[in-house]
Amino acid sequence: MITADSLPGLLRGWSPSEAEGSKVVVADRITAEARTILKQVDWGWLDLRGHLRLTGPGLFVDSDVPAPEKPDADRQGIIGRVGIELAALLLLDPTRRIGVRAAAAALSRAPSSISEAFAALRGAGLVDEDNKPVVPGLFWELAEHWKPVGREVASIPMPGGRDDAALRLGMDDVESTVGWALADTVAAAVYGAPVSIRADHPPDFYVPDQVTLRRSVQLLGAAATAATRAGRVRVAPVSLVCARRMDATEWAAEEWPLANPLFVALDLAQDPGRGKEILDGWTPGRIGTRVW
Known part of the structure; x- marks a missing residue:
């Protein structure tokens, strides 16, 4: 995963060749903050969750694209409505350590669903070993799923x-x-x-x-x-x-x-x-x- 915190160091380590062409970052996950920085420095990206941005002379692409198929067991990050609800609950009190059953009770969800959501967040590095949110990464990830109608x-x-x-x-x-x-x-x-x-x-x-x-x-x-x-x-x-x-x-x-x-x-x-x-x-x- 590429975040706003990790991106500057990565960019310093990437020395694009002198050949003309688009500069593109490819990663499993690129947070909204990191995407903003990439725009500012004129880099494109492919977020393997399903978004491609390319810019260059006579070229502009900024579009959702099909994401690679992954087995359910490999899915990571905020997954489904339960994942959105759990992320919101964690961010409301980021210093509090909350267990699976307490979160399930607070959200009126089955403990098994909460456990799966925690596992997906942990796999993406969005919660730590104590189930506390990693900020601001989890916030910006949740912002990408925040689509009220x-x-x-x-x-x-x-x-x-x-x-x-x-x-x-x-x-x-x-x-x-x-x-x-x-x-x-x-x-x-x-x-x-x-x-x-x-x-x-x-x-x-x-x-x-x-x-x-x-x-x-x-x-x-x-x-x-x-x-x-x-x-x-x-x-x-x-x-x-x-x-x-x-x-x-x-x-x-x-x-x-x-x-x-x-x-x-x-x-x-x-x-x-x-x-x-x-x-x-x-x-x-x-x-x-x-x-x-």
Whole structure:
């Protein structure tokens, strides 16, 4: 696996020939951070999980490609939904040593599934021998799997209104109930991340499930265009997003429950332009742990 930490030393050791042609790195895994560095120094790559980037005179390829077939026993990294859930759980408290059964109970998964997910993470060097996450490697690996699906809506509900129960807002006892979680750029600003947004920037929310998403679009209306949206609602990729929310009312002028900084950071990491820059300048203060 090639990471942002290992790449500079590797590049110094690779002396491309004077012959013209593309410079290409091939590895089983190349993290998102390492890919960004390769772009900056004009190297291409083949990530054997299934992505090829090549650049050169008159040449530009940046595309998913078929990954080599591997036996299930050889699969490593974040595998499937259980792998995504386990990675998120580990990154929420990276100093805590958590065993298979404790993780299975926290995620409502079978211990055998959690054991397999741990083995895949360990094989990729994303957790250590104590099952603690290797950071920031695991964060950036999870960021590549963080693909929430949602809809843009024409209006935003008013907390305390008649639709609270129907929409499962969960505004009472925020930190011990399930409900909507403010995320992405607006939440990042509340947490003090170096983002610049207008006062009327459309908020992004995570909702607990597909049923809540559909009901939200029905009651709030679908936005006619992206430019006219009042906000966006997305299904949380893992249930932990809506089950472990933060009440910011005591320290910020924000009535909406916030997603944990981990999940806000994963949202920011999806921006190929400024995401890495923002995360480089943000360390959570009151809540959360920097794992990026």
